[in-house]
Amino acid sequence: MKFFFATDVHGSEICWKKFISGGKFYGVDTLILGGDMTGKAIVPIIAQGNNKWKVTLLEQEMILEGKEAVDKMVVTIMNRGYYPHVTDPDEVKEIAETPGRSDELFHEYVLKTIQRWMEYADEKLAGTGIRCYVCPGNDDVFEIDEVIAQSKTVQLAEGRVIWLDDHHEMISTGWSNPTPWETHREEEEEKLLQRIEAMVAQVSDVSNAIFNLHAPPYGSGLDEAPELTKDMRLAYAGRSMVPVGSKAVLRVIEKYQPLLSLHGHIHEGKGTRKYRRTLCINAGSQYEQGILQGVVVELEPKKIRSYVLTTG
Amino acid sequence: MSEVTLFVRRASGLVRAWSTFDAFIYATFSINLITLGLYIFSYCYYFEGNLATAVVIGGVFTIFEVIVYASLISAMPRAGGDYVWQSRILGRGIGFLLAVTGWWFILWLWVPLYGQMLVYTTITPALAILGAREAALWFTNTSSGLLVGCLAVCLIVFIYIAVGMKWYARVQKFCFFGGMLGLLVVFLLLLFGNQQTFIANLNTFAARYFGASGQDLYQATLAAGEAAGTVAAPLSNFAVGASMALIPMIVFFNLWPNWGSTLYGEVRGANDYKRNFWGMASAVIVTAILALIFFALIHKSIGWEFYHKANGAFWNYTWGYTQEAPPLPFWPYPVLFAAFMSQSPVVHFVVVLLMSLWWFGWSGTVFLSSTRVIFAAAFDRMLPEWVSAVEPRTRTPINALLLMVIPSVVISILYSFNIWNFRSLALDATLVIAVTFLGTTVAAIVLPWRQKEIFEGSPIAQYKTPPALGWLVLILYAIAAAYLIITSFSYMQSVLGGLAAIGAEAITWFSVVIVSVLTIVNAVLLLWILYYVGSRAFKGELLPVVTTSGLVFLAFLDWLLVEWFWDPHVPPFDFPLYAIGWSNASSMLFMLFNYLLAGAIYVGFNLYRRRQGIDVDKVYKEIPVE
Numbered sequence: 001m002k003f004f005f006a007t008d009v010h011g012s013e014i015c016w017k018k019f020i021s022g023g024k025f026y027g028v029d030t031l032i033l034g035g036d037m038t039g040k041a042i043v044p045i046i047a048q049g050n051n052k053w054k055v056t057l058l059e060q061e062m063i064l065e066g067k068e069a070v071d072k073m074v075v076t077i078m079n080r081g082y083y084p085h086v087t088d089p090d091e092v093k094e095i096a097e098t099p100g101r102s103d104e105l106f107h108e109y110v111l112k113t114i115q116r117w118m119e120y121a122d123e124k125l126a127g128t129g130i131r132c133y134v135c136p137g138n139d140d141v142f143e144i145d146e147v148i149a150q151s152k153t154v155q156l157a158e159g160r161v162i163w164l165d166d167h168h169e170m171i172s173t174g175w176s177n178p179t180p181w182e183t184h185r186e187e188e189e190e191k192l193l194q195r196i197e198a199m200v201a202q203v204s205d206v207s208n209a210i211f212n213l214h215a216p217p218y219g220s221g222l223d224e225a226p227e228l229t230k231d232m233r234l235a236y237a238g239r240s241m242v243p244v245g246s247k248a249v250l251r252v253i254e255k256y257q258p259l260l261s262l263h264g265h266i267h268e269g270k271g272t273r274k275y276r277r278t279l280c281i282n283a284g285s286q287y288e289q290g291i292l293q294g295v296v297v298e299l300e301p302k303k304i305r306s307y308v309l310t311t312g
Numbered sequence: 313m314s315e316v317t318l319f320v321r322r323a324s325g326l327v328r329a330w331s332t333f334d335a336f337i338y339a340t341f342s343i344n345l346i347t348l349g350l351y352i353f354s355y356c357y358y359f360e361g362n363l364a365t366a367v368v369i370g371g372v373f374t375i376f377e378v379i380v381y382a383s384l385i386s387a388m389p390r391a392g393g394d395y396v397w398q399s400r401i402l403g404r405g406i407g408f409l410l411a412v413t414g415w416w417f418i419l420w421l422w423v424p425l426y427g428q429m430l431v432y433t434t435i436t437p438a439l440a441i442l443g444a445r446e447a448a449l450w451f452t453n454t455s456s457g458l459l460v461g462c463l464a465v466c467l468i469v470f471i472y473i474a475v476g477m478k479w480y481a482r483v484q485k486f487c488f489f490g491g492m493l494g495l496l497v498v499f500l501l502l503l504f505g506n507q508q509t510f511i512a513n514l515n516t517f518a519a520r521y522f523g524a525s526g527q528d529l530y531q532a533t534l535a536a537g538e539a540a541g542t543v544a545a546p547l548s549n550f551a552v553g554a555s556m557a558l559i560p561m562i563v564f565f566n567l568w569p570n571w572g573s574t575l576y577g578e579v580r581g582a583n584d585y586k587r588n589f590w591g592m593a594s595a596v597i598v599t600a601i602l603a604l605i606f607f608a609l610i611h612k613s614i615g616w617e618f619y620h621k622a623n624g625a626f627w628n629y630t631w632g633y634t635q636e637a638p639p640l641p642f643w644p645y646p647v648l649f650a651a652f653m654s655q656s657p658v659v660h661f662v663v664v665l666l667m668s669l670w671w672f673g674w675s676g677t678v679f680l681s682s683t684r685v686i687f688a689a690a691f692d693r694m695l696p697e698w699v700s701a702v703e704p705r706t707r708t709p710i711n712a713l714l715l716m717v718i719p720s721v722v723i724s725i726l727y728s729f730n731i732w733n734f735r736s737l738a739l740d741a742t743l744v745i746a747v748t749f750l751g752t753t754v755a756a757i758v759l760p761w762r763q764k765e766i767f768e769g770s771p772i773a774q775y776k777t778p779p780a781l782g783w784l785v786l787i788l789y790a791i792a793a794a795y796l797i798i799t800s801f802s803y804m805q806s807v808l809g810g811l812a813a814i815g816a817e818a819i820t821w822f823s824v825v826i827v828s829v830l831t832i833v834n835a836v837l838l839l840w841i842l843y844y845v846g847s848r849a850f851k852g853e854l855l856p857v858v859t860t861s862g863l864v865f866l867a868f869l870d871w872l873l874v875e876w877f878w879d880p881h882v883p884p885f886d887f888p889l890y891a892i893g894w895s896n897a898s899s900m901l902f903m904l905f906n907y908l909l910a911g912a913i914y915v916g917f918n919l920y921r922r923r924q925g926i927d928v929d930k931v932y933k934e935i936p937v938e
Contacts, residue, residue, distance in 0.1 A: 042320075
């Protein structure tokens with residue numbers, strides 16, 4: 001069997017579409033998306049009157065003239081992984097000044113976007129025979145699980161043991177070890193270990209299994225992120241890299257030595273690492289540029305036949 | 313309250329901006345005035361130009377390089393630099409060939425150069441001041457001494473990589489402040505010193521530390537420098553025309569502000585672009601200013617003529633043009649000369665020690681970027697999996713390091729013992745990387761059209777060149793392209809016409825044919841770029857700043873390559889200025905070997921992976937969306 005794994009699309013419309021299209025493009029029978037599907041920011045496109053709108057994207061203020069320009073900007077913003085919100089100055093003020101209002105808006109957009117993505121997947125994957133699994137990550141709110149569960153073609157992988165073919169089982173979790181941002185699906189290493197162990201206990205042949213774990217193993221080099229200062233700046237101009245992966249993930253990989261482990265979470269950590277017989281892969285992410293990083297893996301009954309990291 | 317322009321939620325990776333000053337520190341180390349700068353300045357005694365003029369003009373062109381790289385980093389951050397930019401924009405084969413040669417293979421040659429600088433700036437002066445005269449001179453004046461210096465480079469860099477970027481970044485920052493303190497002391501010593509003091513103390517301490525003999529070493533050095541053919545212009549004479557010939561030399565030091573440029577985390581926008589630009593640009597500007605101050609102070613307290621003639625005397629002997637040893641048996645290190653303004657050996661030692669931090673803070677750069685490229689190529693399955701293996705206990709990329717260290721030791725031996733004339737290849741180390749930068753610059757020029765969506769979704773999309781300026785740049789580029797094509801073809805004609813008359817060997821003919829083919833390819837490239845950008849300008853498109861800056865930098869790089877390869881400044885075939893072009897068979901064969909090796913790896917692994925059923929062609933292909 002042959003699958004395509006990508007991760008950390010963070011709301012990028014184009015990356016999701018590329019992910020779904022990746023099935024045919026790479027000639028695979030299964031698509032697997034690691035965690036972090038949802039965007040991090042809302043960009044207001046603010047009406048100024050006289051058929052003009054103002055938007056500040058990437059710290060650059062622009063005046064858009066006409067609906068066509070607004071529509072084009074909406075696409076640009078969505079492809080970058082942000083949620084465009086066409087609005088007026090009064091609503092912007094209201095969102096900014098009302099506690100919790102921006103969170104509500106985020107929920108609205110997150111759910112609407114995931115709903116749209118599922119519809120897109122259903123349309124494109126129906127009848128192709130390509131299976132698709134997604135596993136929300138630490139940055140994703142819990143509510144999206146329900147939306148994914150409604151899809152006809154996309155299956156939720158979180159916490160499940162899934163048979164990819166007759167020989168390979170896959171366990172998945174988007175939970176991570178604690179981050180400085182206190183995100184939605186993170187927990188102490190001990191609890192994360194229990195979570196993974198509970199899944200492993202259900203695997204019949206762990207040596208032939210695939211561990212789809214959002215957080216990369218600690219100290220693997222797949223988890224090197226820029227060191228942060230106390231005020232959350234990049235220390236040493238981003239040159240100082242420190243390991244931030246999960247010790248629980250490292251422990252289960254070393255203990256069970258599965259065939260393959262798939263990771264994301266640390267966008268800079270693209271690469272591979274071998275722990276004894278286990279090949280660990282972090283596909284990395286460049287979602288802001290609309291580039292979908294991933295890996296195409298071909299499995300044989302007892303081994304990995306081939307793999308290649310892609311920048312699609 | 314200002315209007316809100318962005319709402320963000322709780323999510324990982326959202327960080328605040330990094331410090332531009334920190335970025336400046338790392339860029340300043342990359343264009344290292346004390347190591348790279350002083351080293352290559354010392355070569356320039358036989359040029360009639362003025363170093364100060366060359367540093368300023370070269371620096372201006374380097375600013376365009378900074379714009380090109382800051383733009384690419386903002387448009388495609390976290391991408392892996394030249395390798396991925398070129399692979400994505402121009403094609404995988406070009407990306408591999410140029411990145412592997414420029415960021416990996418040619419770094420093997422940098423190791424002996426780093427070693428020579430370590431010996432000249434640190435080991436020899438420090439040992440001499442400590443009283444170990446024989447050992448000090450052994451390092452500078454013997455091949456074995458130089459080789460030990462090269463091995464020390466491998467060891468030190470190995471340690472840096474083993475401790476990781478976390479600690480190396482800290483070491484660099486410490487070295488920056490220590491090195492700057494040392495430079496301040498040097499400047500103060502030169503400012504408050506004078507030539508009389510220098511001459512008296514030079515006579516005393518050169519004899520005491522290095523055993524230099526003679527009543528008046530200053531005059532003796534001037535005479536030896538004169539005999540060596542020193543012709544450098546006085547500092548007060550701008551000598552703009554003659555100084556242009558110096559630029560292909562001094563880019564050895566100032567072509568690298570982009571060396572450590574990185575951008576991690578979320579790109580929040582235009583300010584990240586500006587921070588990146590200013591981090592690198594301020595390094596170019598500040599380093600140029602420091603160089604000019606240094607030159608002025610050398611002129612005031614040591615003597616500009618003496619400085620050049622001391623270099624002439626030293627290199628003329630070291631390169632074997634004369635059997636007569638120079639009066640000063642050590643490399644004319646301006647820092648040591650400045651220290652001689654004081655009579656205290658303690659001051660001498662402290663100054664040398666502080667200034668050695670410029671070397672220690674910088675030296676890790678020789679392998680750090682290479683290991684990244686090796687890893688990137690391995691992840692693309694263009695190298696075996698084992699090269700990206702990491703030693704579990706120390707997390708050291710041991711195999712990638714060995715792929716750097718082992719060939720570096722071989723090259724160090726060739727260089728140290730000057731086998732096959734390897735000591736003449738110093739500028740190859742710059743040329744091969746300049747070719748890589750040329751590939752990236754072409755990628756930057758065409759980025760807005762070849763990767764339209766990436767460009768338009770990036771902070772640099774808004775930076776457009778005003779129409780009049782855009783046309784001016786395009787016209788200037790067309791003139792430059794025409795000049796480069798006509799000039800390189802006339803060089804080609806003159807060399808081909810003159811080769812028979814000098815009874816050139818087959819290897820020389822071969823080199824000339826290679827350079828001629830490159831000249832034709834180059835002409836096609838220059839014209840294609842002109843057509844590509846020009847046709848868009850004629851359609852009324854505003855040219856992005858990344859494109860216009862790329863055109864300027866491309867013309868500059870191309871001019872450097874024409875000068876290096878054809879080396880045409882003197883009546884042909886007797887004394888090439890840069891000594892790495894067609895007339896130096898070792899240089900040509902060495903570079904050819906690098907590119908052939910890269911090509912062989914690329915073709916070999918492509919075939920091998922295909923046999924394994926891996927469709928490597930799709931590695932950088934954009935996934936089409938239905």
